[in-house]
Amino acid sequence: MKKSITAIVTILCSVAATQAFSQDVVGNRWRLQLGYNVSAPIGSFKNDFIDKTSFRGATGELRYIINPKFAVGLAGGYQDFYQKYPRAVYNIGDNENISAVLTNTMQLIPIMLRGTYFPTGEKQAFAKPFVSLGAGANVITYKQYLGEFGSRDNSARFAASAGAGVLIPFNKYTNGTGFTLGANYNYGAYNKNGIGNINSVSFNVGLAIELK
Amino acid sequence: MAASGTSFATLVVIVFKIQLNRNYMKTTYLLLGSAMVLGVALISCTKNPLSKLTAEESRIYVTNYDSSANFSSFQTFSISDSIAFIDNGVSRKVRTAVDQAFIAAVRSQMSAVGYTEVNRGNSPDVGVNITRINNTSTGVLVYNNFYGGYGGFYDPFYWGYGGFGYAAPNSFATFAIKEGALTIDLLDLKDAAVNKNINIIWTGLIRGSGIFSSNANVQVKALFDQSPYLRTN
Numbered sequence A: 001m002k003k004s005i006t007a008i009v010t011i012l013c014s015v016a017a018t019q020a021f022s023q024d025v026v027g028n029r030w031r032l033q034l035g036y037n038v039s040a041p042i043g044s045f046k047n048d049f050i051d052k053t054s055f056r057g058a059t060g061e062l063r064y065i066i067n068p069k070f071a072v073g074l075a076g077g078y079q080d081f082y083q084k085y086p087r088a089v090y091n092i093g094d095n096e097n098i099s100a101v102l103t104n105t106m107q108l109i110p111i112m113l114r115g116t117y118f119p120t121g122e123k124q125a126f127a128k129p130f131v132s133l134g135a136g137a138n139v140i141t142y143k144q145y146l147g148e149f150g151s152r153d154n155s156a157r158f159a160a161s162a163g164a165g166v167l168i169p170f171n172k173y174t175n176g177t178g179f180t181l182g183a184n185y186n187y188g189a190y191n192k193n194g195i196g197n198i199n200s201v202s203f204n205v206g207l208a209i210e211l212k
Numbered sequence B: 001m002a003a004s005g006t007s008f009a010t011l012v013v014i015v016f017k018i019q020l021n022r023n024y025m026k027t028t029y030l031l032l033g034s035a036m037v038l039g040v041a042l043i044s045c046t047k048n049p050l051s052k053l054t055a056e057e058s059r060i061y062v063t064n065y066d067s068s069a070n071f072s073s074f075q076t077f078s079i080s081d082s083i084a085f086i087d088n089g090v091s092r093k094v095r096t097a098v099d100q101a102f103i104a105a106v107r108s109q110m111s112a113v114g115y116t117e118v119n120r121g122n123s124p125d126v127g128v129n130i131t132r133i134n135n136t137s138t139g140v141l142v143y144n145n146f147y148g149g150y151g152g153f154y155d156p157f158y159w160g161y162g163g164f165g166y167a168a169p170n171s172f173a174t175f176a177i178k179e180g181a182l183t184i185d186l187l188d189l190k191d192a193a194v195n196k197n198i199n200i201i202w203t204g205l206i207r208g209s210g211i212f213s214s215n216a217n218v219q220v221k222a223l224f225d226q227s228p229y230l231r232t233n
Helices: A002-019 A043-048 B002-020 B024-043 B097-112 B143-148 B216-225
Strands: A030-041 A057-067 A070-091 A097-117 A128-146 A149-169 A178-192 A195-197 A200-210 B060-065 B076-079 B083-087 B090-094 B126-134 B165-167 B180-188 B197-207
Touching: A030 A043, A030 A070, A030 A178, A043 A195, A057 A200, A070 A128, A097 A149, A097 A178, A128 A178, A200 B024, B060 B216, B076 B097, B083 B097, B097 B126, B097 B216, B180 B216, B197 B216
Parallel strands: B076 B126, B083 B126, B165 B197
Antiparallel strands: A030 A057, A030 A200, A057 A070, A070 A097, A097 A128, A097 B060, A128 A149, A149 A178, A178 A195, A178 A200, B060 B197, B083 B090, B126 B180, B180 B197
16 A cells, blocks of 8 residues: 555656646646546456446545646545345355345545646647546445344545546636546455455546636 | 436536636636535435335344254144243233234244144144244343343243253344344254253244234245255155
8 A cells, every 4th residue: 555655656746847847837726626426346346245336426626736737636535336135045154044135335435646647738629638546545334234234334445546538628718627527447445344345447527627 | 316416407507607707706616516516415315225125125034043953853843822922021922913823824834844733732842932022122132132031931831841941042143133023933842851951943033124014924934945954854
Protein backbone atom coordinates (compact mmCIF):
# COMPACT_ATOMS: atom_id res chain seq x y z
CA MET A 1 0.00 0.00 0.00
CA LYS A 2 2.77 2.39 1.00
CA LYS A 3 4.70 1.48 -2.14
CA SER A 4 1.75 2.25 -4.40
CA ILE A 5 1.16 5.63 -2.77
CA THR A 6 4.85 6.53 -3.08
CA ALA A 7 4.82 5.52 -6.73
CA ILE A 8 1.76 7.64 -7.47
CA VAL A 9 3.11 10.67 -5.61
CA THR A 10 6.40 10.33 -7.53
CA ILE A 11 4.54 10.25 -10.85
CA LEU A 12 2.43 13.23 -9.84
CA CYS A 13 5.49 15.27 -8.83
CA SER A 14 7.58 14.44 -11.91
CA VAL A 15 4.71 15.22 -14.29
CA ALA A 16 4.03 18.44 -12.41
CA ALA A 17 7.71 19.46 -12.51
CA THR A 18 8.11 18.97 -16.26
CA GLN A 19 4.86 20.71 -17.08
CA ALA A 20 4.86 23.53 -14.57
CA PHE A 21 5.05 27.10 -15.84
CA SER A 22 5.20 25.99 -19.46
CA GLN A 23 1.77 27.46 -20.14
CA ASP A 24 -0.69 29.69 -18.32
CA VAL A 25 -3.83 28.24 -16.85
CA VAL A 26 -6.97 29.98 -18.11
CA GLY A 27 -9.42 30.94 -15.37
CA ASN A 28 -9.57 29.68 -11.83
CA ARG A 29 -7.26 26.86 -10.79
CA TRP A 30 -9.88 25.23 -8.56
CA ARG A 31 -12.40 22.99 -10.29
CA LEU A 32 -15.14 20.74 -9.02
CA GLN A 33 -16.13 17.52 -10.70
CA LEU A 34 -19.40 15.79 -9.84
CA GLY A 35 -20.99 12.80 -11.44
CA TYR A 36 -23.43 9.93 -11.47
CA ASN A 37 -21.67 6.58 -11.31
CA VAL A 38 -22.61 3.06 -12.44
CA SER A 39 -20.39 0.29 -11.15
CA ALA A 40 -20.07 -3.37 -12.13
CA PRO A 41 -18.34 -5.79 -9.72
CA ILE A 42 -15.64 -8.02 -11.23
CA GLY A 43 -13.47 -10.90 -10.01
CA SER A 44 -14.03 -12.23 -6.51
CA PHE A 45 -16.41 -9.37 -5.71
CA LYS A 46 -18.65 -10.57 -8.54
CA ASN A 47 -18.15 -14.31 -8.08
CA ASP A 48 -18.31 -14.49 -4.30
CA PHE A 49 -20.64 -11.71 -3.25
CA ILE A 50 -22.62 -9.60 -5.72
CA ASP A 51 -22.77 -9.95 -9.50
CA LYS A 52 -25.37 -7.28 -10.11
CA THR A 53 -24.28 -3.90 -11.47
CA SER A 54 -25.02 -1.00 -9.15
CA PHE A 55 -26.89 1.98 -10.61
CA ARG A 56 -26.81 3.85 -7.31
CA GLY A 57 -23.62 5.81 -7.13
CA ALA A 58 -22.04 9.23 -7.21
CA THR A 59 -18.54 10.63 -7.58
CA GLY A 60 -17.00 13.96 -6.75
CA GLU A 61 -13.59 15.58 -6.85
CA LEU A 62 -12.16 18.92 -5.81
CA ARG A 63 -9.37 19.53 -8.25
CA TYR A 64 -6.46 21.93 -8.39
CA ILE A 65 -4.98 22.74 -11.80
CA ILE A 66 -1.22 22.64 -11.35
CA ASN A 67 -0.60 23.47 -14.99
CA PRO A 68 -2.74 23.37 -18.16
CA LYS A 69 -2.14 19.68 -18.62
CA PHE A 70 -2.13 18.40 -15.10
CA ALA A 71 -4.40 18.51 -12.08
CA VAL A 72 -4.47 16.89 -8.66
CA GLY A 73 -7.57 16.44 -6.60
CA LEU A 74 -9.23 14.91 -3.61
CA ALA A 75 -11.88 12.52 -4.86
CA GLY A 76 -14.78 10.98 -2.97
CA GLY A 77 -17.79 8.92 -3.88
CA TYR A 78 -20.55 6.58 -2.88
CA GLN A 79 -21.79 3.31 -4.33
CA ASP A 80 -24.49 0.96 -3.10
CA PHE A 81 -24.32 -2.69 -4.18
CA TYR A 82 -27.24 -5.03 -3.50
CA GLN A 83 -28.30 -8.52 -4.45
CA LYS A 84 -30.96 -10.91 -3.23
CA TYR A 85 -30.46 -14.61 -3.93
CA PRO A 86 -33.45 -17.01 -4.00
CA ARG A 87 -33.98 -19.44 -1.15
CA ALA A 88 -31.32 -22.13 -0.87
CA VAL A 89 -29.92 -24.47 1.78
CA TYR A 90 -26.48 -23.57 3.14
CA ASN A 91 -24.26 -25.73 5.32
CA ILE A 92 -22.97 -23.58 8.16
CA GLY A 93 -21.47 -26.17 10.47
CA ASP A 94 -20.66 -29.87 10.57
CA ASN A 95 -24.28 -30.83 11.12
CA GLU A 96 -26.04 -27.53 10.79
CA ASN A 97 -28.02 -26.52 7.71
CA ILE A 98 -29.90 -23.35 7.10
CA SER A 99 -32.47 -22.61 4.43
CA ALA A 100 -32.66 -18.90 3.72
CA VAL A 101 -33.09 -16.16 1.18
CA LEU A 102 -29.65 -14.57 1.11
CA THR A 103 -29.22 -10.83 0.70
CA ASN A 104 -25.79 -9.32 0.22
CA THR A 105 -25.16 -5.60 0.29
CA MET A 106 -22.06 -3.43 0.28
CA GLN A 107 -21.74 0.32 0.52
CA LEU A 108 -18.45 1.82 -0.60
CA ILE A 109 -17.15 5.30 0.09
CA PRO A 110 -13.87 5.67 -1.82
CA ILE A 111 -11.61 8.55 -0.76
CA MET A 112 -8.62 9.09 -3.04
CA LEU A 113 -5.88 11.43 -4.05
CA ARG A 114 -6.10 11.59 -7.83
CA GLY A 115 -3.95 12.97 -10.59
CA THR A 116 -5.54 13.84 -13.95
CA TYR A 117 -3.67 14.47 -17.18
CA PHE A 118 -5.19 16.47 -20.06
CA PRO A 119 -2.97 15.92 -23.14
CA THR A 120 -4.55 18.86 -25.00
CA GLY A 121 -4.11 21.27 -22.10
CA GLU A 122 -6.21 24.41 -22.03
CA LYS A 123 -6.50 24.53 -25.82
CA GLN A 124 -10.08 25.08 -26.96
CA ALA A 125 -11.68 21.92 -28.26
CA PHE A 126 -15.07 20.29 -28.55
CA ALA A 127 -13.92 17.44 -26.34
CA LYS A 128 -10.87 17.36 -24.09
CA PRO A 129 -9.68 13.82 -23.30
CA PHE A 130 -8.08 12.96 -19.98
CA VAL A 131 -6.60 10.04 -18.11
CA SER A 132 -6.38 9.70 -14.35
CA LEU A 133 -4.74 7.68 -11.62
CA GLY A 134 -5.76 7.68 -7.99
CA ALA A 135 -5.00 5.94 -4.73
CA GLY A 136 -6.55 6.02 -1.28
CA ALA A 137 -9.00 3.94 0.68
CA ASN A 138 -12.49 2.50 0.52
CA VAL A 139 -14.68 2.87 3.58
CA ILE A 140 -16.63 -0.38 3.37
CA THR A 141 -19.92 -1.43 4.95
CA TYR A 142 -20.53 -5.14 4.44
CA LYS A 143 -23.94 -6.58 5.28
CA GLN A 144 -25.26 -10.07 4.83
CA TYR A 145 -28.78 -11.16 5.67
CA LEU A 146 -30.09 -14.70 6.07
CA GLY A 147 -33.79 -14.05 5.80
CA GLU A 148 -34.37 -11.03 8.00
CA PHE A 149 -31.38 -11.75 10.23
CA GLY A 150 -28.36 -9.69 9.35
CA SER A 151 -24.72 -9.30 10.19
CA ARG A 152 -22.62 -6.25 9.51
CA ASP A 153 -18.95 -5.48 9.24
CA ASN A 154 -17.27 -2.11 8.72
CA SER A 155 -13.73 -1.62 7.50
CA ALA A 156 -11.41 0.58 5.48
CA ARG A 157 -9.04 -0.87 2.89
CA PHE A 158 -6.59 0.32 0.25
CA ALA A 159 -8.14 1.39 -3.03
CA ALA A 160 -6.73 2.56 -6.36
CA SER A 161 -8.30 3.55 -9.62
CA ALA A 162 -7.26 4.20 -13.21
CA GLY A 163 -9.57 6.04 -15.56
CA ALA A 164 -10.05 7.75 -18.88
CA GLY A 165 -12.68 10.11 -20.22
CA VAL A 166 -13.57 13.33 -21.96
CA LEU A 167 -14.62 16.78 -20.83
CA ILE A 168 -17.01 18.56 -23.21
CA PRO A 169 -17.05 22.28 -22.42
CA PHE A 170 -20.52 23.87 -22.57
CA ASN A 171 -19.25 26.62 -24.90
CA LYS A 172 -16.06 28.38 -25.95
CA TYR A 173 -16.18 30.76 -23.00
CA THR A 174 -15.95 28.00 -20.47
CA ASN A 175 -12.79 26.02 -20.41
CA GLY A 176 -13.15 24.10 -17.18
CA THR A 177 -16.93 23.89 -17.06
CA GLY A 178 -18.71 21.23 -19.03
CA PHE A 179 -20.04 17.71 -19.24
CA THR A 180 -17.78 14.80 -18.42
CA LEU A 181 -17.92 11.17 -19.50
CA GLY A 182 -15.57 8.61 -18.09
CA ALA A 183 -14.74 5.03 -17.26
CA ASN A 184 -12.63 3.64 -14.42
CA TYR A 185 -11.03 0.41 -13.38
CA ASN A 186 -11.19 0.27 -9.59
CA TYR A 187 -8.98 -1.92 -7.45
CA GLY A 188 -10.31 -2.49 -3.94
CA ALA A 189 -8.44 -4.58 -1.39
CA TYR A 190 -10.61 -6.80 0.79
CA ASN A 191 -9.91 -10.15 2.26
CA LYS A 192 -12.58 -11.31 4.62
CA ASN A 193 -16.12 -12.67 4.76
CA GLY A 194 -15.07 -15.01 1.93
CA ILE A 195 -14.41 -12.18 -0.52
CA GLY A 196 -10.93 -11.81 -2.04
CA ASN A 197 -11.24 -8.30 -3.45
CA ILE A 198 -13.85 -5.69 -4.31
CA ASN A 199 -12.66 -4.71 -7.78
CA SER A 200 -15.05 -3.07 -10.19
CA VAL A 201 -15.41 -1.32 -13.51
CA SER A 202 -17.38 1.90 -13.41
CA PHE A 203 -18.83 4.44 -15.84
CA ASN A 204 -19.78 7.98 -14.99
CA VAL A 205 -21.44 11.03 -16.47
CA GLY A 206 -21.18 14.34 -14.75
CA LEU A 207 -20.24 17.95 -14.68
CA ALA A 208 -16.96 19.77 -14.29
CA ILE A 209 -17.40 23.18 -12.74
CA GLU A 210 -14.81 25.95 -12.73
CA LEU A 211 -15.01 27.68 -9.36
CA LYS A 212 -14.96 31.44 -9.93
CA MET B 1 -35.22 7.67 -7.45
CA ALA B 2 -37.89 10.22 -8.38
CA ALA B 3 -35.95 12.87 -6.48
CA SER B 4 -32.77 12.24 -8.50
CA GLY B 5 -34.77 12.39 -11.73
CA THR B 6 -36.08 15.81 -10.76
CA SER B 7 -32.64 17.12 -9.87
CA PHE B 8 -31.23 15.79 -13.15
CA ALA B 9 -33.90 17.78 -15.00
CA THR B 10 -32.90 20.83 -12.95
CA LEU B 11 -29.29 20.36 -14.04
CA VAL B 12 -30.29 20.24 -17.70
CA VAL B 13 -32.27 23.48 -17.32
CA ILE B 14 -29.28 25.15 -15.67
CA VAL B 15 -27.00 24.08 -18.51
CA PHE B 16 -29.28 25.86 -20.98
CA LYS B 17 -29.29 28.90 -18.74
CA ILE B 18 -25.52 29.04 -19.04
CA GLN B 19 -25.87 29.45 -22.79
CA LEU B 20 -28.23 32.40 -22.32
CA ASN B 21 -26.84 34.09 -19.31
CA ARG B 22 -23.14 34.10 -18.56
CA ASN B 23 -23.47 35.04 -14.98
CA TYR B 24 -20.94 32.46 -13.91
CA MET B 25 -20.95 33.22 -10.23
CA LYS B 26 -24.65 32.56 -9.93
CA THR B 27 -24.48 29.58 -12.27
CA THR B 28 -21.69 27.98 -10.31
CA TYR B 29 -23.68 28.14 -7.10
CA LEU B 30 -26.77 26.79 -8.87
CA LEU B 31 -24.76 23.90 -10.30
CA LEU B 32 -23.23 23.13 -6.92
CA GLY B 33 -26.59 23.26 -5.19
CA SER B 34 -28.26 20.96 -7.70
CA ALA B 35 -25.35 18.53 -7.62
CA MET B 36 -25.65 18.31 -3.84
CA VAL B 37 -29.39 17.61 -4.11
CA LEU B 38 -28.57 14.91 -6.65
CA GLY B 39 -25.97 13.42 -4.31
CA VAL B 40 -28.35 13.30 -1.36
CA ALA B 41 -31.07 11.80 -3.56
CA LEU B 42 -28.67 9.07 -4.70
CA ILE B 43 -27.60 8.18 -1.19
CA SER B 44 -31.22 7.99 -0.07
CA CYS B 45 -31.69 5.48 -2.92
CA THR B 46 -29.62 2.91 -0.98
CA LYS B 47 -31.63 -0.29 -1.00
CA ASN B 48 -33.06 -1.41 2.30
CA PRO B 49 -32.83 -5.23 2.21
CA LEU B 50 -35.46 -5.77 4.91
CA SER B 51 -38.13 -3.83 3.09
CA LYS B 52 -37.54 -6.02 0.03
CA LEU B 53 -38.38 -9.28 1.80
CA THR B 54 -41.79 -10.92 1.97
CA ALA B 55 -42.75 -12.74 5.19
CA GLU B 56 -41.92 -16.03 3.46
CA GLU B 57 -38.49 -14.72 2.42
CA SER B 58 -37.81 -13.36 5.89
CA ARG B 59 -37.92 -16.80 7.48
CA ILE B 60 -34.97 -19.07 8.06
CA TYR B 61 -35.12 -22.81 8.63
CA VAL B 62 -32.25 -24.20 10.65
CA THR B 63 -31.58 -27.86 11.41
CA ASN B 64 -28.93 -29.54 13.50
CA TYR B 65 -28.41 -33.14 14.55
CA ASP B 66 -26.36 -35.43 16.73
CA SER B 67 -23.87 -37.02 14.35
CA SER B 68 -23.56 -40.11 16.57
CA ALA B 69 -27.28 -40.88 16.15
CA ASN B 70 -28.25 -43.61 13.72
CA PHE B 71 -31.61 -42.45 12.49
CA SER B 72 -32.49 -45.75 10.87
CA SER B 73 -32.22 -47.52 14.23
CA PHE B 74 -35.46 -45.82 15.30
CA GLN B 75 -38.82 -47.04 14.08
CA THR B 76 -41.58 -45.51 16.20
CA PHE B 77 -42.39 -42.06 17.53
CA SER B 78 -44.85 -40.29 19.74
CA ILE B 79 -45.82 -36.66 19.75
CA SER B 80 -47.41 -34.63 22.52
CA ASP B 81 -50.90 -33.32 21.81
CA SER B 82 -49.94 -29.82 22.91
CA ILE B 83 -47.10 -27.40 22.37
CA ALA B 84 -44.92 -25.80 25.03
CA PHE B 85 -45.31 -22.07 24.77
CA ILE B 86 -42.39 -20.31 26.39
CA ASP B 87 -43.39 -16.74 26.87
CA ASN B 88 -40.52 -14.66 28.17
CA GLY B 89 -39.05 -17.61 30.04
CA VAL B 90 -42.33 -18.94 31.50
CA SER B 91 -43.69 -22.11 29.94
CA ARG B 92 -47.23 -23.35 29.61
CA LYS B 93 -48.98 -25.88 27.42
CA VAL B 94 -51.01 -24.51 24.54
CA ARG B 95 -53.24 -26.10 21.94
CA THR B 96 -54.65 -23.48 19.60
CA ALA B 97 -55.64 -24.23 16.03
CA VAL B 98 -52.18 -23.04 14.93
CA ASP B 99 -50.47 -25.35 17.42
CA GLN B 100 -52.56 -28.26 16.21
CA ALA B 101 -51.63 -27.47 12.63
CA PHE B 102 -47.92 -27.67 13.51
CA ILE B 103 -48.44 -30.92 15.45
CA ALA B 104 -50.29 -32.40 12.46
CA ALA B 105 -47.55 -31.21 10.07
CA VAL B 106 -44.79 -32.85 12.15
CA ARG B 107 -46.84 -36.03 12.45
CA SER B 108 -47.29 -36.21 8.67
CA GLN B 109 -43.60 -35.48 7.92
CA MET B 110 -42.42 -38.10 10.44
CA SER B 111 -44.68 -40.66 8.74
CA ALA B 112 -43.45 -39.57 5.32
CA VAL B 113 -39.83 -40.41 6.26
CA GLY B 114 -40.89 -43.83 7.51
CA TYR B 115 -41.52 -43.57 11.25
CA THR B 116 -44.63 -45.16 12.76
CA GLU B 117 -46.63 -43.29 15.35
CA VAL B 118 -47.44 -45.14 18.56
CA ASN B 119 -49.01 -44.17 21.87
CA ARG B 120 -46.79 -42.63 24.50
CA GLY B 121 -47.38 -45.74 26.67
CA ASN B 122 -46.11 -48.12 23.97
CA SER B 123 -42.39 -47.31 24.35
CA PRO B 124 -41.82 -45.05 21.36
CA ASP B 125 -38.23 -44.91 20.10
CA VAL B 126 -38.46 -41.19 19.48
CA GLY B 127 -40.33 -38.46 21.38
CA VAL B 128 -41.20 -35.19 19.71
CA ASN B 129 -41.31 -31.89 21.58
CA ILE B 130 -42.57 -28.77 19.81
CA THR B 131 -41.92 -25.39 21.35
CA ARG B 132 -43.16 -21.94 20.58
CA ILE B 133 -40.89 -19.24 21.94
CA ASN B 134 -41.99 -15.70 22.48
CA ASN B 135 -39.47 -13.31 23.86
CA THR B 136 -40.61 -9.75 23.99
CA SER B 137 -39.53 -8.32 27.31
CA THR B 138 -36.27 -9.96 28.29
CA GLY B 139 -34.24 -8.78 25.33
CA VAL B 140 -32.09 -11.30 23.56
CA LEU B 141 -32.33 -14.95 24.47
CA VAL B 142 -29.37 -16.97 23.28
CA TYR B 143 -30.48 -20.27 21.86
CA ASN B 144 -27.92 -22.27 23.82
CA ASN B 145 -29.41 -20.95 27.08
CA PHE B 146 -32.81 -22.15 25.95
CA TYR B 147 -31.58 -25.72 26.33
CA GLY B 148 -30.39 -24.87 29.84
CA GLY B 149 -34.03 -24.44 30.83
CA TYR B 150 -35.26 -27.35 28.73
CA GLY B 151 -35.85 -29.70 31.66
CA GLY B 152 -38.05 -27.05 33.23
CA PHE B 153 -40.12 -26.70 30.06
CA TYR B 154 -40.47 -30.44 29.50
CA ASP B 155 -40.75 -32.63 32.54
CA PRO B 156 -38.74 -35.79 31.63
CA PHE B 157 -41.42 -37.66 33.55
CA TYR B 158 -43.78 -37.00 30.67
CA TRP B 159 -41.69 -39.32 28.52
CA GLY B 160 -41.46 -41.87 31.32
CA TYR B 161 -37.97 -40.94 32.51
CA GLY B 162 -38.52 -38.96 35.69
CA GLY B 163 -35.24 -37.83 37.19
CA PHE B 164 -33.32 -37.83 33.91
CA GLY B 165 -32.06 -34.67 32.29
CA TYR B 166 -31.97 -33.66 28.65
CA ALA B 167 -28.73 -33.56 26.70
CA ALA B 168 -28.76 -30.83 24.07
CA PRO B 169 -27.09 -31.41 20.73
CA ASN B 170 -24.36 -29.29 19.25
CA SER B 171 -25.82 -25.89 19.79
CA PHE B 172 -26.83 -23.66 16.92
CA ALA B 173 -24.17 -21.33 15.69
CA THR B 174 -25.13 -17.74 16.30
CA PHE B 175 -28.85 -17.36 16.65
CA ALA B 176 -30.26 -15.08 19.28
CA ILE B 177 -34.00 -14.98 19.67
CA LYS B 178 -35.49 -11.52 19.82
CA GLU B 179 -39.12 -12.16 19.01
CA GLY B 180 -40.70 -15.44 17.97
CA ALA B 181 -39.48 -18.88 16.99
CA LEU B 182 -40.71 -22.43 16.68
CA THR B 183 -38.55 -25.44 17.46
CA ILE B 184 -39.10 -29.13 16.89
CA ASP B 185 -36.90 -31.54 18.85
CA LEU B 186 -36.58 -35.27 18.39
CA LEU B 187 -35.65 -37.15 21.57
CA ASP B 188 -33.88 -40.48 21.81
CA LEU B 189 -36.15 -42.42 24.17
CA LYS B 190 -34.94 -45.84 22.98
CA ASP B 191 -31.49 -45.41 24.51
CA ALA B 192 -32.51 -43.13 27.40
CA ALA B 193 -32.31 -45.87 30.02
CA VAL B 194 -28.78 -46.80 28.93
CA ASN B 195 -27.64 -43.19 28.53
CA LYS B 196 -29.31 -42.04 31.76
CA ASN B 197 -30.17 -39.00 29.71
CA ILE B 198 -32.70 -38.05 27.10
CA ASN B 199 -30.53 -37.11 24.15
CA ILE B 200 -31.88 -34.61 21.68
CA ILE B 201 -30.89 -36.13 18.35
CA TRP B 202 -32.38 -33.58 15.95
CA THR B 203 -33.60 -30.03 16.21
CA GLY B 204 -35.40 -27.89 13.71
CA LEU B 205 -35.78 -24.16 14.22
CA ILE B 206 -38.01 -21.75 12.33
CA ARG B 207 -37.46 -18.03 12.77
CA GLY B 208 -38.73 -14.95 11.02
CA SER B 209 -41.94 -13.14 10.27
CA GLY B 210 -45.40 -14.67 10.05
CA ILE B 211 -44.50 -18.18 11.28
CA PHE B 212 -47.83 -18.65 13.03
CA SER B 213 -49.94 -17.02 10.35
CA SER B 214 -48.47 -19.07 7.48
CA ASN B 215 -48.92 -22.64 6.30
CA ALA B 216 -47.52 -25.03 8.92
CA ASN B 217 -47.03 -27.92 6.44
CA VAL B 218 -44.81 -25.94 4.10
CA GLN B 219 -42.61 -24.73 6.96
CA VAL B 220 -42.23 -28.11 8.68
CA LYS B 221 -41.58 -29.79 5.33
CA ALA B 222 -38.72 -27.35 4.70
CA LEU B 223 -37.00 -28.59 7.87
CA PHE B 224 -37.43 -32.25 6.92
CA ASP B 225 -36.44 -31.66 3.28
CA GLN B 226 -33.07 -30.23 4.27
CA SER B 227 -32.41 -33.24 6.55
CA PRO B 228 -32.11 -36.18 4.15
CA TYR B 229 -30.39 -38.32 6.81
CA LEU B 230 -33.59 -38.24 8.89
CA ARG B 231 -35.38 -41.40 7.74
CA THR B 232 -35.84 -45.03 8.68
CA ASN B 233 -33.92 -46.44 5.74
